[in-house]
Amino acid sequence: xxxxxxxxxxxxxxxxxxxxxxxxxxxxxxxxxxxxxxxxxxxxxxxxxxxxxxxxxxxxxxxxxxxxxxxxxxxxxxxxxxxxxxxxxxxxxxxxxxxxxxxxxxxxxxxxxxxxxxxxxxxxxxxxxxxxxxxxxxxxxxxxxxxxxxxxxxxxxxxxxxxxxxxxxxxxxxxxxxxxxxxxxxxxxxxxxxxxxxxxxxxxxxxxxxxxxxxxxxxxxxxxxxxxxxxxxxxxxxxxxxxxxxxxxxxxxxxxxxxxxxxxxxxxxxxxxxxxxxxxxxxxxxxxxxxxxxxxxxxxxxxxxxxxxxxxxxxxxxxxxxxxxxxxxxxxxxxxxxxxxxxxxxxxxxxxxxxxxxxxxxxxxxxxxxxxxxxxxxxxxxxxxxxxxxxxxxxxxxxxxxxxxxxxxxxxxxxxxxxxxxxxxxxxxxxxxxxxxxxxxxxxx
Amino acid sequence: xxxxxxxxxxxxxxxxxxxxxxxxxxxxxxxxxxxxxxxxxxxxxxxxxxxxxxxxxxxxxxxxxxxxxxxxxxxxxxxxxxxxxxxxxxxxxxxxxxxxxxxxxxxxxxxxxxxxxxxxxxxxxxxxxxxxxxxxxxxxxxxxxxxxxxxxxxxxxxxxxxxxxxxxxxxxxxxxxxxxxxxxxxxxxxxxxxxxxxxxxxxxxxxxxxxxxxxxxxxxxxxxxxxxxxxxxxxxxxxxxxxxxxxxxxxxxxxxxxxxxxxxxxxxxxxxxxxxxxxxxxxxxxxxxxxxxxxxxxxxxxxxxxxxxxxxxxxxxxxxxxxxxxxxxxxxxxxxxxxxxxxxxxxxxxxxxxxxxxxxxxxxxxxxxxxxxxxxxxxxxxxxxxxxxxxxxxxxxxxxxxxxxxxxxxxxxxxxxxxxxxxxxxxxxxxxxxxxxxxxxxxxx
Numbered sequence: 001x002x003x004x005x006x007x008x009x010x011x012x013x014x015x016x017x018x019x020x021x022x023x024x025x026x027x028x029x030x031x032x033x034x035x036x037x038x039x040x041x042x043x044x045x046x047x048x049x050x051x052x053x054x055x056x057x058x059x060x061x062x063x064x065x066x067x068x069x070x071x072x073x074x075x076x077x078x079x080x081x082x083x084x085x086x087x088x089x090x091x092x093x094x095x096x097x098x099x100x101x102x103x104x105x106x107x108x109x110x111x112x113x114x115x116x117x118x119x120x121x122x123x124x125x126x127x128x129x130x131x132x133x134x135x136x137x138x139x140x141x142x143x144x145x146x147x148x149x150x151x152x153x154x155x156x157x158x159x160x161x162x163x164x165x166x167x168x169x170x171x172x173x174x175x176x177x178x179x180x181x182x183x184x185x186x187x188x189x190x191x192x193x194x195x196x197x198x199x200x201x202x203x204x205x206x207x208x209x210x211x212x213x214x215x216x217x218x219x220x221x222x223x224x225x226x227x228x229x230x231x232x233x234x235x236x237x238x239x240x241x242x243x244x245x246x247x248x249x250x251x252x253x254x255x256x257x258x259x260x261x262x263x264x265x266x267x268x269x270x271x272x273x274x275x276x277x278x279x280x281x282x283x284x285x286x287x288x289x290x291x292x293x294x295x296x297x298x299x300x301x302x303x304x305x306x307x308x309x310x311x312x313x314x315x316x317x318x319x320x321x322x323x324x325x326x327x328x329x330x331x332x333x334x335x336x337x338x339x340x341x342x343x344x345x346x347x348x349x350x351x352x353x354x355x356x357x358x359x360x361x362x363x364x365x366x367x368x369x370x371x372x373x374x375x376x377x378x379x380x381x382x383x384x385x386x387x388x389x390x391x392x393x394x395x396x397x398x399x400x401x402x403x404x405x406x407x408x409x410x411x412x413x414x415x416x417x418x419x420x421x422x423x424x425x426x427x428x429x430x431x432x433x434x435x436x437x438x439x440x441x442x443x444x445x
Numbered sequence: 446x447x448x449x450x451x452x453x454x455x456x457x458x459x460x461x462x463x464x465x466x467x468x469x470x471x472x473x474x475x476x477x478x479x480x481x482x483x484x485x486x487x488x489x490x491x492x493x494x495x496x497x498x499x500x501x502x503x504x505x506x507x508x509x510x511x512x513x514x515x516x517x518x519x520x521x522x523x524x525x526x527x528x529x530x531x532x533x534x535x536x537x538x539x540x541x542x543x544x545x546x547x548x549x550x551x552x553x554x555x556x557x558x559x560x561x562x563x564x565x566x567x568x569x570x571x572x573x574x575x576x577x578x579x580x581x582x583x584x585x586x587x588x589x590x591x592x593x594x595x596x597x598x599x600x601x602x603x604x605x606x607x608x609x610x611x612x613x614x615x616x617x618x619x620x621x622x623x624x625x626x627x628x629x630x631x632x633x634x635x636x637x638x639x640x641x642x643x644x645x646x647x648x649x650x651x652x653x654x655x656x657x658x659x660x661x662x663x664x665x666x667x668x669x670x671x672x673x674x675x676x677x678x679x680x681x682x683x684x685x686x687x688x689x690x691x692x693x694x695x696x697x698x699x700x701x702x703x704x705x706x707x708x709x710x711x712x713x714x715x716x717x718x719x720x721x722x723x724x725x726x727x728x729x730x731x732x733x734x735x736x737x738x739x740x741x742x743x744x745x746x747x748x749x750x751x752x753x754x755x756x757x758x759x760x761x762x763x764x765x766x767x768x769x770x771x772x773x774x775x776x777x778x779x780x781x782x783x784x785x786x787x788x789x790x791x792x793x794x795x796x797x798x799x800x801x802x803x804x805x806x807x808x809x810x811x812x813x814x815x816x817x818x819x820x821x822x823x824x825x826x827x828x829x830x831x832x833x834x835x836x837x838x839x840x841x842x843x844x845x846x847x848x849x850x851x852x853x854x855x856x857x858x859x860x861x862x863x864x865x866x867x868x869x870x871x872x873x874x875x876x877x878x879x880x881x882x883x884x885x886x887x888x889x890x
Contacts, residue, residue, distance in 0.1 A: 013501065142790070143791075146784065147789055147790060147792045149761050149762060149792060149797055179783055183760075257819055257889070258822040258888055259821070261822065261824030266889070304761075310759055310762070312781070314755050314852065316856070318773070321769070324766070325763075336757070337591075338623035338701075339591065345592060348586075348588070374704045374709065375702060376703040376704070377705050405764075417722035441703075
């Protein structure tokens with residue numbers, strides 16, 4: 001045990017605790033969360049995460065005074081799954097690793113969270129996963145989700161199909177959280193005809209933090225992939241801010257609704273398909289597509305048209321933005337309108353109405369879809385005159401799809417079908433992305 | 446009593462009830478909500494609102510069979526406010542009418558909701574308001590909120606100041622709901638130094654529907670304007686789906702979160718300032734700016750720069766959109782990024798990263814602000830390398846402001862100050878739009 005370790009032990013301080021460090025000789029006082037030490041255990045550097053999010057390394061000197069201010073969160077403890085299933089009876093699942101916070105550690109040199117684990121390290125960090133299933137880990141990329149494009153979505157889809165066609169019961173895909181709901185929507189469309197659970201998960205806090213959500217998320221995702229009879233793509237993340245259960249949300253109805261909370265992902269205009277408790281019990285919460293007895297080869301349909309835009313309409317907004325995309329040869333535009341699906345239309349001043357531009361885009365063969373920036377609820381072109389003007393101009397009202405799902409759907413449609421077919425299918429339900437009935441209780445859950 | 450009225454009475458049917466109408470001779474069966482009859486009470490037309498939102502008029506024939514399927518919602522009943530306050534002691538308030546659903550009725554000719562009331566009709570429809578306060582009603586425009594621009598925001602601000610400077614205790618502004626939170630943010634900035642309650646309200650359902658929220662919203666708004674000691678701009682709308690109370694939400698923290706629910710407006714990264722119950726009791730829920738004893742003349746600062754854009758970043762998005770706005774001479778751009786405030790930055794493929802465009806825009810003097818499409822939570826440029834790259838390029842991280850509030854703020858800043866000053870003030874709190882601390886319990890309330 002090094003000096004530092006002995007000193008911390010004496011002060012009753014563990015990794016994850018909030019502590020203060022005071023040094024008279026260096027006229028310094030710092031407060032933060034104690035981070036785990038890295039490879040070089042004999043180093044005399046102590047790393048704490050400051051309130052502003054930065055990590056800082058401090059060289060230990062013997063005059064330092066350490067005080068524990070608050071107990072750190074206890075890490076999630078895995079249930080003894082191995083006892084429940086004999087090793088030889090455990091299902092086989094695939095874990096596709098793509099990057100993101102779940103595989104990241106603090107980079108103690110720069111103070112940021114960026115150094116990404118090798119996938120083998122992920123299983124090494126969470127050895128308990130092996131108790132749940134026989135897991136084959138494959139690294140596809142090492143990309144933060146904000147840097148993922150449809151080219152990666154296509155790759156992931158192909159690997160999911162390959163794993164399932166080779167007999168795996170299900171697949172876990174770990175990704176960054178920022179665009180996880182775009183990814184889940186893309187996989188939902190690309191993997192039509194799916195006959196197995198495809199569970200996307202990740203973490204809001206890196207796995208070397210005491211408060212990381214990585215462990216529960218991974219465990220619940222593995223459980224769903226190995227044992228559930230769900231034949232859909234979904235997102236499995238914390239259902240509440242505590243480490244008590246995860247929600248499995250349909251891939252076309254999920255949305256990241258908070259920048260940092262562990263329970264940031266929510267079902268929009270839908271209920272979660274299932275919950276998984278921390279003792280790995282699956283509770284099915286609403287209707288879902290079940291695995292069929294007759295399984296056939298999964299052939300992903302991965303075409304995607306990049307020239308589709310997602311555009312927000314707001315007061316004073318420039319309708320010329322539509323011309324810009326039409327001029328660049330875009331084939332589709334999803335508008336994030338206001339309320340029931342409005343843009344400025346009957347404005348009393350010159351140059352504010354979007355109606356002429358939308359009309360022209362439609363006439364030129366661009367598929368224009370309308371969604372709502374309210375996020376919750378359904379667009380409806382029947383209620384007001386302005387709505388009917390937009391609808392008559394050819395805008396397709398996208399029912400209860402989020403703007404993000406409508407964008408991914410239109411990109412996928414135009415990547416696989418011609419414009420007429422895309423137009424016809426945009427407002428029709430294909431994989432559960434459109435619910436025919438709006439349920440009043442699906443707001444803010 | 447006409448034939449129709451007698452027949453409806455006999456069948457126990459009232460306005461607002463869901464009914465079915467069957468006619469053998471016309472081989473017709475329709476179901477919908479019975480609407481009130483218009484001016485021409487002797488007409489033989491019955492109007493019902495169909496499930497798809499359309500109203501349809503049906504000529505009454507004696508072979509028709511009517512059946513009541515469900516009881517309509519009972520309209521909100523006003524408390525006997527007049528008894529509480531002698532007329533001569535009631536405060537004076539101003540009601541500024543601008544259009545929107547609250548003043549609209551069904552147009553029985555076209556079947557849409559568009560015919561707008563005269564403001565005098567609004568008080569005639571809700572005579573109980575006179576029991577709360579001495580109300581002077583003024584019509585400024587007759588515009589749906591999706592068609593409002595900053596030119597109308599400026600007009601409203603001037604009229605609010607005029608009313609308050611002439612001695613009114615407070616002001617109620619009725620607007621459409623689609624962009625109500627943009628309007629409330631604009632008034633918050635334009636009316637800095639405010640020393641009275643400015644209460645924006647409206648309705649999600651038109652006032653001739655049994656389920657209209659117009660009555661409770663108007664009553665609670667009038668109560669706040671007449672009796673509260675709040676010196677802020679806010680939105681007063683239903684707090685739940687029932688007619689039990691309204692929430693008063695700070696103007697810079699409100700957002701329409703549902704396309705159709707009566708309780709669509711929510712406080713984002715904030716708690717409501719107050720609730721008003723249906724018996725018009727005000728319960729203050731969180732800290733707010735109070736009316737000061739010393740009141741001075743309110744001078745609105747109404748400058749607004751139209752050349753400010755709100756742009757969404759998403760997977761595969763075209764970074765050329767930044768060049769487009771820079772080329773058009775835009776002075777400011779608010780980016781709706783992902784998660785903690787990301788755009789694609791370190792993408793492996795050509796033409797996906799937004800970093801070069803953002804750098805160039807900043808170098809050309811454009812103010813670039815970063816917000817999050819998560820809506821809830823705070824952006825933070827410290828946590829990941831990609832974030833620091835964007836921050837180093839000059840993007841200003843807009844703390845816990847919604848994209849909409851950040852957009853309105855930047856338009857207002859650039860309309861009143863030079864770019865340097867705007868840049869300096871964008872991330873600083875001016876009127877309560879930025880909270881220094883994020884409260885964990887301000888999610889999905």
